[in-house]
Amino acid sequence: MKKRIVFSADHYFHIGAPHLTGGKPCQDYALSGVCGDVAYAVVSDGCSTGGNTDVGSRLVALSTVVAIKKFASGNKRGERLSEDVSVRQCAVLAGTREMLGLSIPDLYATSIYACLSREGGYAAVHGDGVIAFKYRSGAMEIIRYDWLDNIPYYPAYAGAGDEAFVAAHGGNSDAPRFSEEHWRCEPCGEWIREEKKELTLREGMAGMILGISKEKIENELAFVAVFSDGITQIEKTELTAAVSKFMSYKNIRGEFVKRRSINAVKEVQKSGLQIMDDIANAVISIEEFMEEEEVPT
């Protein structure tokens, strides 16, 4: 019997304690959806020292979705597709910024997203954040991207702000200023942290693209999640524990990410801990059905 892959997606964002008590808006934003054969999950984290980056993070996320919808149903995959998405995203951002009378610092916001079709897909990080994979076996994989001195590269810099950004990082594009950390966990096993990979400023500015093969989608993956770096800033909580908690879905109908995230936040607060930054997460779930099975709605 033939297999069918069915995607669903959901997202959530939550204001962190300092913004809540300080009278500031949530500067993280998330979007997700399934458009034809393509599923997407997008988060954006506005820079707290930028301008109106609550607006910026929304525009970055929305422009990413517009770009994904425009290109993702075509035949391009992986890096070629991500380049097209980036170019389109920048064009949409520039036009919107002008129309709304926003400044460039208003758009200082990261762009972390995943985009899947039955033929394959990829996850991308422009700025900092976390990508997580949960497998049908129960195994998990977490990849965190981070910048030294907490100075991430934002898509809004493209073209106009590159020189100042390089200068802020010491002026050497080949210096190791960006890092990739990787954790793996087998079903019911312990988390294993792999060696931290140092990457150059140039590599970080280009953005990180993780290809996701058709075979992996068809046979292995259950969830692909993207998180803003707020997931690393829950008091006294390891990243692996935080991601595991946010991804322990009880069922995956409808607003499955919101349900789990709301309860994960409640559990954190109940234990007397604070969420020290805004958190956004967006997730694509991948379910396998036999051709004759009815797909739940």
Next chain:
Amino acid sequence: MPRLLTDDTMETGKIGGLQKFTFSATRTDHLGATEYTLVTIAVDETGSTTGFEDELRGALIAAVKKCQDPKNPRRNNLLLRVIKFSSSLANGYEEIHGFKPIMEIDTALYPQLRPSGMTPLSDAGFSSVGATNQYAEKLTADDYGVNGIVFLITDGGDNDSTTTPKMIKDEVEKAVKGEHIESLVTILVGVNASQYKSELEAFQKAAGINMYCETCDLDKLGVFVSQSISSQSLALGTGGPSQNIPATI
């Protein structure tokens, strides 16, 4: 037990381990929202309702339709169970349908009420509160936010139950003390029941039911029920029950 509006998205449960008390509800893996208000309407089908059974059914349908109104912001967060009760029914009560998303309910399928028999009011109350508690526990375990509201609509006092008001009270207290339901509002409604007022008020107190109100106007009953449902549903997430439920009909 014959039921309407059920399908393979439903599952059944037993209340308090008692064989006689069962309920049905939508399987949680078919529910998409983040939170739900569990609504139960228990309608009297005893012999003494003869003559106004159509109005009772009409009030029930009006309340459901009002909840389904596109202007109701909580319409996708309501799960409704409707039961009718009478000693003529096999177990003293019968589900018209178990907990279902209110937007999936077709009120045209609601059966005519056929009044006969005596009043197992306590059994109806125990089924209503017990099923709410049990289903809420399951929903909470699956990450849904949950509160509840129960309406017991009767034209007379209990005279044929196997349970006691104390058993209802225990279930109500379980809901209040437990952590599986944020809040539960229980309302006993006397319809054309002014001669039983003191008996019903005594029942209300013994069963730990939040409020008793009465009416002879069944059009107003439908409005009261739908307003109370909306109000309790809007309170979900606040940590307590609605403070805006009208005290009278």
